[in-house]
Amino acid sequence: MKKPLSKTLEEEGIAFSFPIEIRNADGKETYHETSDGDWWKFEYNAAGQATYYENSNGYWRKTSYNAAGQATYYEN
Numbered sequence: 913m914k915k916p917l918s919k920t921l922e923e924e925g926i927a928f929s930f931p932i933e934i935r936n937a938d939g940k941e942t943y944h945e946t947s948d949g950d951w952w953k954f955e956y957n958a959a960g961q962a963t964y965y966e967n968s969n970g971y972w973r974k975t976s977y978n979a980a981g982q983a984t985y986y987e988n
Contacts, residue, residue, distance in 0.1 A: 916951050916968065917943060 921928045930947035938960055945951035955964035959981060966972040976985035 914966075916945055916949060918945055918949075 917932055932945040933941060934943040936942050940956055941954060943953045950968050952967040954962050957963050961977050964974050973988040975983050978984045
């Protein structure tokens with residue numbers, strides 16, 4: 913399992929507060945971490961559709977879309 917961002921920030925001596933939220937240029941959340949240590953992250957395609965999701969419980973999913981925006985592939 914991957915290390916939460918808070919651990920990296922602590923190791924680097926960077927101050928932060930919970931929740932840790934990171935958003936992309938379009939305002940979509942790409943990372944979220946709670947004070948309980950739970951975290952999740954998203955990746956998006958150019959159309960803003962979620963193509964990848966992963967969380968601290970080990971769950972992940974990948975999705976691909978066609979030009980019409982319909983899901984054409986799903987894996988978890």
